[in-house]
Amino acid sequence: MVKKMLLAMALFTIYQSVAQQKEVFVRPGLLKANLSFNHSFMMFHKANNVYLGGNLEYFTGKNLSFRGDCLWYLDTRQKNPVFKQNAVVLFGALLHLPKGKSDFYAGIQPGFSFTQPQASAIYDQSYPTRMMPAFGLTAGYSLYFSKFCNFFIGLNYLVSRYRGAETGSIKLDEFMITGGLGFHIATKKQKPEK
Amino acid sequence: MRTILIIVAVVFMLPLKAQELQIKKTRAGIFSLGARSSLGLVNDGKWQRTAFGTGGQFRIQFSDRVNTEWFADHLKADLSDYAWRADTHIGWSVMYYLTKNPEALFKPYILAGHCFEYLKFTDNINPANFAERWSASIQAGIGTHFNITRRFDISLATQYMLHLGTKITASNNEGVTSFTKTKGAGIHDHILLNLSINYKIADLW
Numbered sequence: 001m002v003k004k005m006l007l008a009m010a011l012f013t014i015y016q017s018v019a020q021q022k023e024v025f026v027r028p029g030l031l032k033a034n035l036s037f038n039h040s041f042m043m044f045h046k047a048n049n050v051y052l053g054g055n056l057e058y059f060t061g062k063n064l065s066f067r068g069d070c071l072w073y074l075d076t077r078q079k080n081p082v083f084k085q086n087a088v089v090l091f092g093a094l095l096h097l098p099k100g101k102s103d104f105y106a107g108i109q110p111g112f113s114f115t116q117p118q119a120s121a122i123y124d125q126s127y128p129t130r131m132m133p134a135f136g137l138t139a140g141y142s143l144y145f146s147k148f149c150n151f152f153i154g155l156n157y158l159v160s161r162y163r164g165a166e167t168g169s170i171k172l173d174e175f176m177i178t179g180g181l182g183f184h185i186a187t188k189k190q191k192p193e194k
Numbered sequence: 195m196r197t198i199l200i201i202v203a204v205v206f207m208l209p210l211k212a213q214e215l216q217i218k219k220t221r222a223g224i225f226s227l228g229a230r231s232s233l234g235l236v237n238d239g240k241w242q243r244t245a246f247g248t249g250g251q252f253r254i255q256f257s258d259r260v261n262t263e264w265f266a267d268h269l270k271a272d273l274s275d276y277a278w279r280a281d282t283h284i285g286w287s288v289m290y291y292l293t294k295n296p297e298a299l300f301k302p303y304i305l306a307g308h309c310f311e312y313l314k315f316t317d318n319i320n321p322a323n324f325a326e327r328w329s330a331s332i333q334a335g336i337g338t339h340f341n342i343t344r345r346f347d348i349s350l351a352t353q354y355m356l357h358l359g360t361k362i363t364a365s366n367n368e369g370v371t372s373f374t375k376t377k378g379a380g381i382h383d384h385i386l387l388n389l390s391i392n393y394k395i396a397d398l399w
Contacts, residue, residue, distance in 0.1 A: 060393065064346050091229055093346065093391045108348075108391065110231040110248045128321070133248040133270060135231045161246060161270070164318050168275035 025144035026098035029188025030059040032142075034152065036180040038071060043173040048077040049086075053178055057094070065094045069109060069136070071176075082172070084116045085129065088158065090136045101144045109136035113160045117170055127165065135159040142182065153179040215345050215394055221296055223399035224261075226253040228349075228392035234269045234281060235385040241364055245271030245281060251390065253289075254398075258296060261289040263305070267388075276366040277317050277373075283386075285309020287333065287353070301339040305353060308332055315362055317371040325373035329359025333386070345394040356383050 038051040052074055057067035073086035092109030116129040140154030156176040161169045217224075227250075234245030249267025256262060269281045287307030295301075309331050317323035337351025361380035364373050 060345070061343060064343060066393070093348075093393070095342065108231075108389070110229045110391075112248055131268075133231070133246055133268060135246075135248070159246075163270045163272060163278035163280075164316060164321070166318050168272045168318070169278065 023147070024190060025101060025150075025184070026059065026062055026096060026103050027186070027188070027190060028059055028061050029186055030065075030184055031187050032057040032059075032065075032150070032182055032184040034180065034182035036178050037074075038156070038176045038178040040158075040174040040176040042082060043175060044171040045082050046078065047082045049081075049083065049174065050074045050076070051086075051088075051176070053176075059096075062098060063096050065096060065105075067092065067094055067107070067109070069111075081118055082170075084118050084127075086113060086115045086172075088113045088134055088136075088160070090134065090158075092136065092138075094138065103142040103144070104140075105142070106139040107137075109138060110134075111136060113158075113172070115160070115162050115172065117162055117165065117172075127162070130162065130164065132160055132162060144184070148183055148185060150182045150184055151180070152182045153177075216397060218397050218399065221255055221258045221397075223397045224253075224255040224394050225396055225398050226255075226392045226394045228252070228390050230265070230267060230388050230390035232267050232269055232389075233387040234271065235387070236271070241274040242279075243272040243274070245269040245279070247281070249283070251392075253392065259291040259294070261291070261303070263287045263289060263307075265309075273315060273364045274366065275318070276371045277315055277364050280314045280316070282312045283309050285331075285333070289337070297341055297344060299341055301341060301347075302336065303338065304334075304336050305351065306332070306334040309355070311357060311359070313362065315364055315373050317373075319371070323371060323373070325362045325375055327360045327362060327375065329357040331355045331357040335386075337388075339392075347392050349388070349390045349392060351388045351390075353386050353388075354383065355386055356381060 033056050035054040038053040040049045051071040053071045055067050055069040057065050059065040069090040071088040073083050090109035090111030094105045094107030097104045111134045113132045113134040117127050119126040137157045142150045142152045144150045158174045160172040163169045230249045232247040236242040247267050247269030251263050251265035253263050264286045266284045271279050287305040289303040289305045292302045311329050314326040333353045333355040335353025339347040339349045341347045361376045
């Protein structure tokens with residue numbers, strides 16, 4: 001049963017690819033959106049976290065897009081979590097290198113995090129939620145396999161500090177990996193080739 | 195590492211094609227919108243640490259070589275390991291381009307301007323123990339645009355900011371943090387580094 005489903009999915013993907021071989025997907029006016037899980041590795045703590053992440057991206061040119069990201073902390077894989085809650089909002093520009101259905105991209109995204117670390121074990125101090133500046137470096141790859149759908153994988157390095165802990169500040173840098181199914185729509189008509 | 199960075203930069207920049215921006219007569223009237231990340235280097239005492247922040251700006255250009263930038267940003271930093279500071283800036287700068295070519299890949303400029311700052315020091319252990327003040331400042335510095343396309347640039351700038359306002363100092367004796375505000379106006383300074391992304395929305399006039 002599973003084999004048949006996988007075969008059907010593979011055939012559908014190949015059919016879509018062949019049918020839209022000449023279509024240019026990455027062009028001005030392309031609007032993309034996706035919702036996925038982000039798996040993170042904290043750089044200064046032994047913690048792996050899971051976020052629900054979503055983004056909205058608009059292409060102003062073939063090689064340039066602007067993207068806003070939201071990340072919502074869901075849980076950690078460790079017994080002693082670093083966060084009680086964490087949400088991140090980022091906005092920035094991405095440079096693209098599209099070729100056919102493939103698109104490699106990289107960019108920078110300044111933003112803010114709304115962070116509440118877990119209560120301190122040293123002073124038994126509970127922390128308030130604070131808005132902290134954040135900075136994201138992002139890179140990834142998209143595969144446009146149909147008119148409205150794409151597969152993507154993305155890497156993100158997020159720089160963030162929680163100020164006001166009893167020991168100074170808590171470094172909260174995270175390296176994130178995400179991937180999945182994305183959606184896109186062309187908001188402008190494709191210019192005919194000369 | 196440097197080689198990899200150069201290769202990545204070349205690979206991304208080579209295929210870039212200029213995107214249309216309708217210029218009316220001169221470059222005066224170009225309106226840009228952007229976001230920035232900032233680093234603040236404060237020199238008031240050993241207890242000060244590097245500040246890190248986020249903000250945004252818009253630009254309105256007034257001639258081929260004169261641009262203006264209107265910005266707001268919010269930075270946070272540690273005060274040793276016993277307190278922290280939050281700076282909020284809102285201000286503007288005039289930028290004068292040092293090269294004539296408006297679309298050169300590197301477009302250096304000098305800048306000078308004015309801003310207002312709200313500063314708050316807060317105790318790490320007791321958030322009810324804090325000190326705050328407003329100040330006005332003047333700033334001057336240098337920067338450069340990296341024109342990635344006709345409409346999009348990444349800018350790097352450094353500026354020296356001289357604040358006129360009440361000075362706050364922090365100290366910690368035997369675990370007790372205290373903040374002291376001087377009476378009257380004082381002068382204190384810091385350096386602000388900005389990395390920003392900017393997109394030219396339209397030529398307004």
